Amino acid sequence: MSILLQIRERMSEEKLMSKKKPAYPVNKKLDAYLDKYNRKIEIPIFYDDLLRFAGSVSVYDEEGEDTLWVRVYYSEFDREEIDLSLKKVYSILHSDGSERILEYLNIDAVDYCTFGNSKPFRIKVRNILNDNYTHFYVKKTDSSRVYGLELEHMLSPYNLNFLVYKDTLIEEHIAGIPGDVFIKDMLPNCSEREQAQLAKEFVKFNERCMIRLLGDMRSYNYVIVPVHDFDHVVYRIRAIDFDQQCFEGKFRVYLPQFFKENLNMVKLVSSRLQEYSVDQYKIEERSIVAKRIISSGNRIRRLINCVKTDEISLPENVTRLKEELHNFTMDVDFKKCETMGQVLSAALDFVRRNYENVSMSQIIEKKF
Template identity: 85%
Template sequence: MSEEKLMSKKKPAFPITKKLDGYLDRYNRKIEIPIFYDDLLRFSGSVVVYDNDGIDTLWVRVYYSDFDREEIDLSLKKVYSILHSDGSNRILDYLNVDAVDFCTFGNSKPFRIKIRNILNDNYTYFYVKKTDASRVYGLELEHMLSPYNLNFLVYKDTLIEEHIAGIPGDVFIKDMLPKCSKPEKAQLAKEFVKFNERCMIRLLGDMRSYNYVIVPVHDFDHVVYRIRAIDFDQQCFEGKFKVYLPQFFKENLNMVELVGKKLQEYSVDQYKIEERSIVAKRIISSGNRIKRLINCVKTDRISLPENVERLRNELHDFTMDLEFKKCNTMGQILFTALEFVKRNYQDVSMKEIIEKKF
């Protein structure tokens, strides 16, 4: 299936509702910051950023007038302190803004900020984006339902996200996957099955290879690979169910073929059940926090009516759960999907889940 047919050409940004704003305030995601996304758009010029092979990265390095640069640098260092430290000014003298990069590719058009500690030359990144409710829901769901915690801040129309370290999926597949050993390829196949399942359960779409990273973790005498999503723009937006399954994107074909070569069908089902069970446990252990988030998203408008209608019908056909037919919003579909997973974890045996293929 071609990308044009699978994905909508443009996803609109959705505003933060009063209800979601209250949720963010309650859980310390809403914090006043000294700079807005629009402030960074005041750059005077830019130069193209190339990778080590001389290929255009689709990022441009922007520069500002001397007057603006001083103010912007100070504000960005303060944002770093709020995001990664106690928010005080004590560390500002030891920080330097090495680069401000702008990406015109994709929906969010983010700024990538490189901050360096001048005492030891260690550096890190964070991102400045326009606030989008669906992206915020995606970040919160990743924080609660994935193995990874996320640090982000929202203030009015500006979203600050921490950098997620790892090897971009497309780079890994092209340059590193062919060099992996047989055991490493088998472990990567397992991780892709679990990642595929996790995205489907929480309705995170558009996980093409450049929207996730591969994270190598050294464990005793071998390397274990993990897969992490890095782009949350397509949380609960598309109407096509396949968009929420990374296996259907042509950019992931090598990973899908790896699963076919390295894993037997029963193993694939086993790993799906493992991931479903883990997500169900996280839903239960998240308690009131995820309940409050779901209460926000159930009444929010984060998609188009035609997308809601199509997805609820496709999920009903896939699960045969009549509750999907009653859904009128993407949030209600998400709630029903999570409840379906939780209910199956609590009430259905492994054999029955395998037979249902969900």
């Protein structure tokens, strides 16, 4: 059955996502890991401090649509203290943490998102000397989100910069065109060559999310990044939301192809790629991820040791996912798992073993 037919069939079944995912605290083991790898750094402001805003106004896009973000404002006394603290956070995140650059920075906006689980603050920081600006995000710390960020840093083609201190998480902005905006406004104007390249990237992105159990990659949870090569444009797909790392029990949640928001991308794969090409790109991505697992060495082993004993999901989700993965791969290691972290460990180990021990012709016959 083709990918397109599969997604149409699955759309008529039960809802993929749970209504709400709880936040899980960072335990001592993960906290020590973050400290070892310079992710845990003292910061001068916390998420709860930003909740002291005096009022807000809605933020609309260029077409007058509500973005579901609100621009918040603070009392004069609070604003001075908050602005200074946010400038210091920027310096810690992007520079050496010193205060010598603070006089050249301005906090142009503090936006609060009313949609989704994490309810982040988006901070716009501008250099007053040249008007260059960037963003960073302030969120409540959630251990599953932290695991997602670390896995993205190690197993994807992209490095990520983030900080954790107590109950506050600071994330750098990931630049790109939101997937839903690109699919609606730009995809119809792409050439056949660009569409084929986008189809290839979606296959690889789908495979990468599945392998490391990153869920909920609906079109607004990833960005598409155009990279200009010397004679053409290459598109890359990057995840920007890591809330659903290793939480859901339904295996399909970890495959972007099964979300209706991605139907146009799935159609692109069906129309632009032959089945053999899809298999080829899956093998390529599995091999690349396996190489990253091996090259990450002690760092990923320490992270997996943390997550294996951590509570980042519900018992019923663990039971369902390990059964579905066992049925999908026929690997008995999944049956032995008792925590979601052990399921993740078994999935990564399965990919690594296949890369090391199975020939290319045998890999094509594998389902995972």
